[in-house]
Amino acid sequence: DIQMTQSPSSLSASVGDRVTITCRASQSIDTYLNWYQQKPGKVPKLLIYAASNLQTGVPARFSGSGSGTDFTLTISGLQPEDFGTYYCQQTYSTWTFGQGTKVEIK
C-alpha cells in the first residue's frame, strides 16, 4: 500500500494568514492526489482534485501543487470558516489517506 504522510498534524493560525499543509507519498503517485476538508459531523468536502485542480464552488484562496511524491495545499488568507480537518488522498492505486491536519483559528 502507498503510505501518505501529512504534516503538520495540527496548526493554529490567525485570520488572513497563509497556511500550508504538506502531504508526502511513499512512492510516486503522479498527480493522483485529492484534498478534502472535513468539519465535525459532516461529509468530507472535495477541495482540490488531481493535485492542482480547484473543485467547482471552492474559494480561490485554496490551491494545490505538487507531483510525484510531494504535495502542498495552501490557503491564502485563512478565513474563520476554514476550520476543520484536512485530508490528502491518493487514487494512484488502492486508495489511502493522510492522517489529517486539524486547522484551528486563533
Next chain:
Amino acid sequence: QVHLQQWGAGLLKPSETLSLTCAVSGGSFSGHYWNWIRQSPGKGLEWIGDINDSGMTNYNASLKSRVTISVDTSKNQFSLKLKSVTAADTAVYYCVGPMYDSSGSYSGDTWGQGTLVSVSS
C-alpha cells in the same frame, strides 16, 4: 452531476453482518470503480474496497477476510457486506465514486451522505 444515495442498518450486535447499499444517479455507472470508505469516531478515513461494473473488486488487506462488495448494474447500485462485526467496526460508512466533466475528464470524487453503523451488545 453524479449523486450517491446510501442506506442500510445502523445498529448491529457483535457477530452480525453489516449491509449497506449505494445507488448511483446522474452519471455513467459503467467503466468506473465505486468505493466504500469508513471513519471510526474521532479517527481518520479508511478505504474498505471498490468494485467496477464488471464485478471486479479490490479490498483493503486488513478487512479482506470479512468484506464482500457486490454490484447490481440493472439498478446502478453497489453494496457492502462486512461479516462478524465487532465494536471496532463502529464507524460512519461512505460510498464514494468518480465524477467526470462534460469533456469526460476526471473531476474528483463524490460522496454519499454517510451511514453511522454502531455495533453494540
